Amino acid sequence: MKKVFILTIGLLLILTLVSCGTSETPEIETPEEQTPQAETLDPITLATTTSTENSGLLDEILPHFEERYNTRVNVVAVGTGQAMEMGKNGDADVLLVHAEATEIEFVEDGYGVDRHRVMYNDFVIAGPEDDPAGLKETTGSDAANALDIIKEKQALFSSRGDNSGTHMKELELWQSAGVEPAGDWYKSVGQGMGATLNFASEEKAYVLTDRATYLSMKDNLDLDIAVEGDERMFNQYGVIKVNPEKHDGINKEGADRFVEWILSDEVQDMIAEFGKDKYGQGLFVPNGE
Amino acid sequence: MENILNGFAGALNLILSGDKEVYGIIGLSLGVSFVSVAISMIFSVPAGIAIGMNRFPLRRSVIMTINTLMGLPPVIAGLFVYLLLSRSGPLGYLRILHTPKAMIIAQVLLISPIITGVTMAAVKNRGELIKNTAYTLGAGKLQILWTLIREFRTSIGSSLIAGYGRAISEVGAVMLVGGNIKGYTRVMTTAIILETNMGNFDQAIAIGIVLLTLFFLINIFLQRIQGA
Numbered sequence: 093m094k095k096v097f098i099l100t101i102g103l104l105l106i107l108t109l110v111s112c113g114t115s116e117t118p119e120i121e122t123p124e125e126q127t128p129q130a131e132t133l134d135p136i137t138l139a140t141t142t143s144t145e146n147s148g149l150l151d152e153i154l155p156h157f158e159e160r161y162n163t164r165v166n167v168v169a170v171g172t173g174q175a176m177e178m179g180k181n182g183d184a185d186v187l188l189v190h191a192e193a194t195e196i197e198f199v200e201d202g203y204g205v206d207r208h209r210v211m212y213n214d215f216v217i218a219g220p221e222d223d224p225a226g227l228k229e230t231t232g233s234d235a236a237n238a239l240d241i242i243k244e245k246q247a248l249f250s251s252r253g254d255n256s257g258t259h260m261k262e263l264e265l266w267q268s269a270g271v272e273p274a275g276d277w278y279k280s281v282g283q284g285m286g287a288t289l290n291f292a293s294e295e296k297a298y299v300l301t302d303r304a305t306y307l308s309m310k311d312n313l314d315l316d317i318a319v320e321g322d323e324r325m326f327n328q329y330g331v332i333k334v335n336p337e338k339h340d341g342i343n344k345e346g347a348d349r350f351v352e353w354i355l356s357d358e359v360q361d362m363i364a365e366f367g368k369d370k371y372g373q374g375l376f377v378p379n380g381e
Numbered sequence: 382m383e384n385i386l387n388g389f390a391g392a393l394n395l396i397l398s399g400d401k402e403v404y405g406i407i408g409l410s411l412g413v414s415f416v417s418v419a420i421s422m423i424f425s426v427p428a429g430i431a432i433g434m435n436r437f438p439l440r441r442s443v444i445m446t447i448n449t450l451m452g453l454p455p456v457i458a459g460l461f462v463y464l465l466l467s468r469s470g471p472l473g474y475l476r477i478l479h480t481p482k483a484m485i486i487a488q489v490l491l492i493s494p495i496i497t498g499v500t501m502a503a504v505k506n507r508g509e510l511i512k513n514t515a516y517t518l519g520a521g522k523l524q525i526l527w528t529l530i531r532e533f534r535t536s537i538g539s540s541l542i543a544g545y546g547r548a549i550s551e552v553g554a555v556m557l558v559g560g561n562i563k564g565y566t567r568v569m570t571t572a573i574i575l576e577t578n579m580g581n582f583d584q585a586i587a588i589g590i591v592l593l594t595l596f597f598l599i600n601i602f603l604q605r606i607q608g609a
Contacts, residue, residue, distance in 0.1 A: 116382055170578055177580030251561055255579040280563035282575040283556070294478055314468075318405050 125165055136346035139184035140155055141257060142284040143167035146328070147304040147375055153362050157353050163346065171256035171284070179332070182339025186347040188354075190329045191257040204332040205286035210354055211363050211376040215261055215325035218289070219247075219298040219318040227298075233321035236269035244270075246277045252288050253280030257327070262300045266325060289313055292315035302327055304375035309369070329376075331355075355380040386449025392594070395587050402564060407591065413498055413555070414548035415438040416540055417488035418496075423543075425493045428538055429500025434508040447501065450494035455487075462487040465582055466558065479560035484568075487554040492544035503536030504529065512565055538607045546596060547597030 144150055145167060154165050168175075168184065172191045178184040180203045188210065189195060198204045217238055219227060225247040228304065231238040242249050252259040266273045281291050286303045290301035293313040306317070331351050336342040355358055360378035367375035395403050418466075432443060464470050464476040477483050508529060515528045530537060552570035559566035566603065569592045576585035 171580075173579040173581075174577065175580075177582065254575055279560075279565075282561045282567065282571070282578075284578075287560075293481065311600060 095131075112166075122246070125217055131161060133161040133346045133349060134342070134343050135164040135166055136185045136343045136350060137168065137183070138185045138186055138188060139168050139175040139178040139196065140188040141175060141190060142169050142286070143190070143258070143302050143305050144188060146284070146286050147308050147367075147378065149304070149366050150281070151355075152366050153359060156348065156359070156362070160353070161346075161349055165328045165350075171254050171323060172260075173255040176203075180212040180338075181335045182334065182342060185334055185343040186350050187332045187334065188329060189257060189259050190318050190327055192328050192330065192339070194260070195330045195332060201334060203335055203338060205335050206351065207330050207332045207353055208351060209379055209381050210331050211360075211378045211380065212326060212328045213302055213304050213376045214320070215258070215300055215327050216303050216306060216317045217294065217317040217319040217325075218301050218313075221314055221316050223316070223318055224296070225298065225318075227318040233267050233319060234360075235319055235322040235325055237321045238264055239269040239273075240271055242298055242341070243271045243273070243275075243277075248277050248295055250277065250279045250281055250288055250292045250295065250297040250299045252285065252300075253282045254284075258285060258302060261325070261327065265300065266356055268324065289315065300325075304367070306373060307371045328379075384582040385398060385586055387583035388590060391583050391587030392590035395591055405564060406567050406569055406572050406588075407595070409566070410483065410549055410570070410581050410592070411595065413484050413568065414488065414545055417485050417548050418545045420485065421489045421493045421496055422541060425496035426500050426530065426540075427526065429497040429540070430504050430508070430526065430533075432497070432528075433501040434512060437588070444501065447494050448497045451498045453491060453494065454556065455491055455551040456551065456553030459557035462554070462558050467570060473563060478558060479501040479566060481559070481566060481588035483558040484555045484566060487558045488548045488551070491551065491554055492548050495547055496540045496544045498541030500537055503533050503540070508533075535607050538603055542600060542603055545599065549596060550592070560564060 136148075140150070146169075150167055154167070158164055168178065170178070172189045172194065175184070175187050176187050176194060176198055179187050179198065187204065197202075197205055199207050217235060225238075225242050225245045227238045227241060230241060239249075241247075241287070251262055263273075268321070272364070279291070279295065279297060281288050283291070285301060286309060287307065288299060289301055289309055291297070293315050296314075298318065303349050304317070304318075306313075331354055333344070333347040333351060333378070335344055336344040336347075358379050363378040366375055367373065432440070432447070462483060465472045466475065466483055467473055468478075477486075511529060511532050512525055515525045520528060548563065550570060552574055555561075555566070555568055556571050556574065559568070559571065561567050561571040566577075569588050573585045573588050573592075576582070576588065
């Protein structure tokens, strides 16, 4: 209670000062008061998935936020599972993750507030250039059918195996194919997307990957896209504020601004443009709401 | 705090679970590190004795190099082995990347400087005396080496424990070259990383406790042997 009281007083003081500053007569303006957008935020901690970090998207857009609010965003890029756990433990202020079902549950359980869609990209099944299971001719864009064939031909498949959003999506697809992913041909590596792609490339295995990470690493991989375009391989990213009432010290103000900012038209446009110059296609499609 | 407490309970659970996967992980950790130490020992102990006792040109540079390599970051050792064994690397035709063999190679690389270095430091001072004594008693070269190993068994034992500790607790090298494949190259340290990434902090702590406990038991065992 005491803390809340002090915080409130502090906030009131700041508000008074700010309103004084603006309502003051212009004659006694000091240079400091002249600087536009005096708003300054405490550093915020963003827990996100390795895919947003590895693709380079955050490096591209975050400086814009940091400059505008004169703050720093500490990015902790981990698997979705760990990101969620960080949110539960109050070790992050805001989450940018991709596992819709889990996200909704997270909010329903009261750990997060105010979830929004931000953007999506899609998953593809990548595989060795010589396509040993012959997926390119036979399956078209049917991901479940492709997995069925992989299992039938005992072609190597490498799985993230780390409860990440990508891993959960993969399990969903196996389920819709009605196939149990187990056996010598199924390699669960328990690592991030980048490491798993390198693994697949080395071992000549198929792999489910988000398009962004695949495109950004493509030059160093001996992997082609084998299956793409299945609606089930849709990869929706959401932003969630960590519930500030669960823990002390959550940067609520920062989280509010961050969510506002990432959903703004300006940033949504930046997201749409990202990667076009380098890969000839955007890596993410903004659909903020 | 809750996670740490759950970790202790989890550690007990893990050991008593009878879970094949868990035992596989523990067994692989112990096995890979054991084989690494055994292989490394064969050349690192004699090398340590030779460098520690003999005067030869560039000796100081050799010692400095070994001391520096004692601090070799595991990831770098792993990366080096990875690049050697990768399909595009010079030893790619062996096809042993992402196998326990690759993990052993990386660990041997990592711990050999430690075993060599610690042995070397131990024999530096008293080694000459023992060698001369053995020599005057009419011992041949191999006999002298054997005498030295016996005389310095405590120090050599320490070097092996240090090497084993390094091998079993490092994660960077085995993650890279082993690939953390479930049921095949997953060891305790990579399992800890995985559980942490998945947000199962208590499980990660539990495996950590098992790891420490095992290392403790190994220490007791080795101390018994040395004392005998």
